Structure formats: structure tokens, C-alpha cells
Amino acid sequence: MRLNAEFSFCAAHRLPYYDGPCFRLHGHNYRFLVSVEGEPDPKSGMILDFVEIQRIVEETILGKVDHQNLNDFLDNPTAELIVKWFWELLEPKLPGLREITLWEIEGCSVTYDGR
Template sequence: MAPIDYTDRRRMRLDVEFYFAAAHRLPRYEGPCFRMHGHNYRFFVALEGEVDPATGMIADFGDVKRIVQEHVLARVDHRTLNDVLDNPTAENIARWVWEVLEPHLPGLCEIRLYEIPDSCVTYRGPGGR
């Protein structure tokens, strides 16, 4: 078996999964979601970058988890999302998560948010890579 070449700095992608429960209502929507209701959200934070030859990593999973806990989950888990966003649609929540995390997570390339198990929205930042 050939040894691993730790100087190979090709780009890779790292994905970390998170969960939170929250209530919201959609004030600009005519339908059942106009009324207060809740979801068990699931989302992925994706980072892209070159592998650091010294660590063999793009980023430390523990650091990513700590940053997301501090800047996102602490503000939304078991909360009312209308206290954070005026119109908390899945699209607006994903964009908000990006805006909150982008200054803290170099290489952030995508937020994928599931509001219900079979439906999600993906946000790739202002450039929409």
C-alpha cells in the first residue's frame, strides 16, 4: 500500500450536519403556514478548500461545530424564528445562516436547509457558485 502524500493540496469539501427545533409563521404567505407552527430543521454547512499539509484537514470539525453552535444554534434552537427574521421562509433562514457564519468560517461554500425531511433549500452565497 502506497503511503499517503500529505503535500497533495487538492481542493476538498467538508460537510457538517446540524439540527434545531423552532417555531415560525410566514406573515406574507396566504395558507396554513401563515399561522404559527413548528419544524425540526436539519441543515448542512459546507466548506471548500485546500487541505493544509500540516494538519491534513480543510478545517477542524470541532471548530465548525463550536462556531455554528455559538452563532446560529444559540439564537434559533427552541425559539421563534420571527424574533430573528421578519419573514422566516426556508430561503431567508438559509441566507441568514450564511450571513452569520461567513465571517467566521473561511471556505464557506454552501448552506443546505431542510425544513421538512423531503424538501430543502440550498444557498451558495452572493456569487451563487
């Protein structure tokens, strides 16, 4: 069974190795989906309490990146490298983390599953 929780944040970035308009500082309204896999606890009936996953993501990711410049954290903050960084931050704190999908713009996303 898979539990999904969706989050959003606003941030700026520039792609220093890109030959095009994204070389310049610009912003996005990012959205990301965190998926945790497991079986519901027999007593609680939950894989993980939604309140707990929200707390972990807020403390680990959103509190750092919302309304910030992502270049302060990553040299080349492409969607691919951002979602991999999010995985590295969350994986130790979320047992059963299965994948993270990040949307930089509507209709364009990247999914990372730790491989």
C-alpha cells in the first residue's frame, strides 16, 4: 500500500550551466509528492499519520527552501538534482520512502526513487 502526501513551495534559482533563459535568476511555484510504502499498523490502521509526514517534510524541506534561492543549497539546482537532494534529506527520517515526484511547472515533473 502506498501513502502519498503533496506539498508546495515557492523558490528562486538559476541554472549556471544552461544556455538559455533559465541561466538567469527566476522563480517557480514548485509542487512535490512524497510516497511512502508499507502496511497499515494493525492498531492504528495507518501506514504513517499524515500529521507526522507533514511535520517531517516541513522541518526537513519546506522550512529550508520556501521563498529561498535554491542556489544557496545546490550549485546547479535542476529539477533532477532538487528531487535527489529531497530524497537524501527525507530518506533517513521516513521509513518506507518509495519515491518523490517534483513538478517545476505544470505538466513537467521528475520522479526519484533512490536508484
